[in-house]
Each structure stands twice: as structure tokens, then as C-alpha cells.
Amino acid sequence: MIWLTWRQFRAQALFGLGALLVIAAFLAHLGADVRDGYDAYRAVCDDGGDCARARSQFESAHKNPLLFVAAGLGLVPAVIGTFWGAPLVARELEAGTHRLVWNQSVTRRSWLLTKVLFVGLAAVLFTGAAAALLTWAAHPFDEVAENRFDTVEFGARNVAPVGYAALAFTFGTVSGLLLRRTLPAMAVTLVGFIAFQFFFPNVVRPELMPPRTAQLPMTAQAINEAKNLGSIAGGAVIDGVRIPDAPDAWIAETSPLRTANGATLDEAAFGDCLDSPPETGADGTFGDTAVCLAQNDLHVEVRYHPGSRYWTFQWLETAVYLALSALLTAFGLRRIRRRTG
Structure with missing residues (x-):
């Protein structure tokens, strides 16, 4: 065979x-x-x-x-x-x-x-x-x-x-x-x-593992270190932020930009900083926009996994896929025994 x-x-x-x-x-x-x-x-x-x-x-x-x-x-x-x-x-x-x-x-x-x-x-x-x-x-x-x-x-x-x-x-x-x-x-x-x-x-x-949570202040430097500002759907969102004490952490979820009282930053205020910020001559990825947003005393709440969990996630995910594969194989063996044609 x-x-x-x-x-x-x-x-x-x-x-x-x-x-x-x-x-x-x-x-x-x-x-x-x-x-x-x-x-x-x-x-x-x-x-x-x-x-x-x-x-x-x-x-x-x-x-x-x-x-x-x-x-x-x-x-x-x-x-x-x-x-x-x-x-x-x-x-x-x-x-x-x-x-x-x-x-x-x-x-x-x-x-x-x-x-x-x-x-x-x-x-x-x-x-x-x-x-x-x-x-x-x-x-x-x-x-x-x-x-x-x-x-x-x-x-x-x-x-x-x-x-x-x-x-x-x-x-x-x-x-x-x-x-x-x-x-x-x-x-x-x-x-x-x-x-x-x-x-x-x-x-x-x-x-697969319970995430940790943290609140990150969105200073001009922190905003400049992010990957993206805004989205196609609109809204005061930021993506690709980093945790200073854990730069290799996986950020699983990031809240919208929030003000000091916990409210989401107004979309109009976000749009003004994004489209026409006051000129300050600031450098960095987002320059004047980062300075404009930072003046609102913003923060984000994140759910994250520290970098030390990387291999745990690798093995856990592999185990899940192998288990599903074994279940499919068992189903196939059971199914073929019943097939007559």
C-alpha cells in the first residue's frame, strides 16, 4: 500500500x-x-x-x-x-x-x-x-x-x-x-x-492566553512611534503603538484615542489635527499632527501579550491545528467505513 x-x-x-x-x-x-x-x-x-x-x-x-x-x-x-x-x-x-x-x-x-x-x-x-x-x-x-x-x-x-x-x-x-x-x-x-x-x-x-492590559499616554513622541493614524472608516484611531517597557510585545487590541476623562477624542478635533495642524516645525513621522494631538492629553488602552509569550503562542497554535487535523482524519476514517460506493 x-x-x-x-x-x-x-x-x-x-x-x-x-x-x-x-x-x-x-x-x-x-x-x-x-x-x-x-x-x-x-x-x-x-x-x-x-x-x-x-x-x-x-x-x-x-x-x-x-x-x-x-x-x-x-x-x-x-x-x-x-x-x-x-x-x-x-x-x-x-x-x-x-x-x-x-x-x-x-x-x-x-x-x-x-x-x-x-x-x-x-x-x-x-x-x-x-x-x-x-x-x-x-x-x-x-x-x-x-x-x-x-x-x-x-x-x-x-x-x-x-x-x-x-x-x-x-x-x-x-x-x-x-x-x-x-x-x-x-x-x-x-x-x-x-x-x-x-x-x-x-x-x-x-x-489563546489571557492578555494583559495597559494605559499608554499618547505624547508627541509616542504618536510619532506609531505606524498609522486614522482609518478608512474614520474615527480617532491609532495603530502600531509600542509599550515603552516591552517594545517586542504584541498589541492585540488598541482603543481609540481617549481624553483624560476617558471619553473618545472628538472626530472633528482629530480631523483638524490630522488635516490642518498648527505649524510648529516639528519633525518625526507625523510632525505637527503629533504635536497637535498631544496637546489634548490623550491616552489609549491596550490589550497585549509580552514578547516572552512568543514561543508559547507558536506551540499552542501548532497544537490546535494538529488537533483539528487529527479530528478531521478521525472523521474521514469513520466516514469511509460507512461508504459503500
Whole structure:
């Protein structure tokens, strides 16, 4: 049964191996480039130069390339589920070739379990290897940027992608078992798993551990250190603030800008500072706008997780995905025993 599974899977396996070699070559080059940039940044700091500027240049040079690579590799589990998982059973049920095996001494459960374990292991190894290569390539940048909790970066580094691959693969396999048609199963797997990847980080992940809370004064300096002011929907909101005592913390939720009495800053006042602040000649990311807002004695309330919880979240999320994968496999084994056709 293992030999038969290998013969059916070898084309995908060889393609995957080739793709992994290409990924490895690209990430080796990217990792060397990141390390060269890091060495240049550290040389400026060690020589007493403008360390803040060198750091900003280092981050600007490598942020987007690493983000694009992480986003691409973040799609690998969905692609594996779609092209390895969904056709695994659906193709045979659709063509009727499964009957050749079921009429032999191999039981239906053994047939399905062998396929899931053999191809699933290949999916996990492929994704784990790609994640390990990216983790190595991005390591100097991650140490400087302190953004390991960002959604895209978190899902493409270390052990979490292994759990994603296992779940995507079993979800695709079970979709094929239920739908019995390859193309519909592939479509359901791709859309369903990508939707789940958006749902889990935003809804479930922040609650895997009880968050801590803090109130942060929004001085002009604090506002300039944030990533964004305002939003498409409007409102006195700020995004990407940092906790001074825990710069690597994950801010899971940030309240709107609040005045000293706890009320949300008036949208008109926020808009005036955003669009036409008094000219003070202030520098920084938001310049005069930051000075204008700071005069309102503002603060925000945040729910956050300290950076020391990073590995706890990695293992917890991986465990959740592996548990869901095991449940799907058990469901598939139960379902196939009842199937007669």
C-alpha cells in the first residue's frame, strides 16, 4: 500500500522537491543579503554614528522583501491542501479506481490512513523546511524590527507552519472524500483554508492566553512611534503603538484615542489635527499632527501579550491545528467505513 501510494504521489513529490531547492537557493541569497545589511547597521552603531538612522535604513531595505516572501510561503499550506490533499481521494473516487484496492485485502481505513500519513508527512516536511529556511534568513531582521507577532510573519516562521500544513492537507483530503469530485474539492479547500487563516489570527489567537492590559499616554513622541493614524472608516484611531517597557510585545487590541476623562477624542478635533495642524516645525513621522494631538492629553488602552509569550503562542497554535487535523482524519476514517460506493 505504501509502494502504491508512492507511485501515485511521486510526480507531486518530485515537483515539491524541485520547488524546495529553488526556495532554498533564493532564501540563502536573501539571508546573506540581510546579514550584510545587519553588519553594516551594527558597524555604524559601534563606531558611534547615527544608530537610529542606520536602523531605519536597514529595516526599510529588507522589510518589504521579507514580507513578500513570508506572504508567499504563508500560502504554501493552502496550496498543499488544494493540490495534494483535495485530489488524493477525490480523484480515485471520481475515476472509480478505489474499487481495485477495496476489493483486495486492504481495508478502506488502511487505504485512507496510509495515504493521509504518507502524503501528509511529505506536506509537513516540505512546509517545515521552507519555514526553517525563512526563519534563518530573516533572523537578524526579526531581532531588530521586533515584529515577530505580526500576522504574516508569525504564520511563516518557526513551528506554526507545520500545523498549518497538516490541517490544510487533511481538510483537503476530507473535502475530497465528501464531495467525490476533484475540482469542487480543490475550490472548497483553497477558499475555506484561506478564510480560516484570516479568522484564526484575528479572533482565536489573541484569546489563546489571557492578555494583559495597559494605559499608554499618547505624547508627541509616542504618536510619532506609531505606524498609522486614522482609518478608512474614520474615527480617532491609532495603530502600531509600542509599550515603552516591552517594545517586542504584541498589541492585540488598541482603543481609540481617549481624553483624560476617558471619553473618545472628538472626530472633528482629530480631523483638524490630522488635516490642518498648527505649524510648529516639528519633525518625526507625523510632525505637527503629533504635536497637535498631544496637546489634548490623550491616552489609549491596550490589550497585549509580552514578547516572552512568543514561543508559547507558536506551540499552542501548532497544537490546535494538529488537533483539528487529527479530528478531521478521525472523521474521514469513520466516514469511509460507512461508504459503500
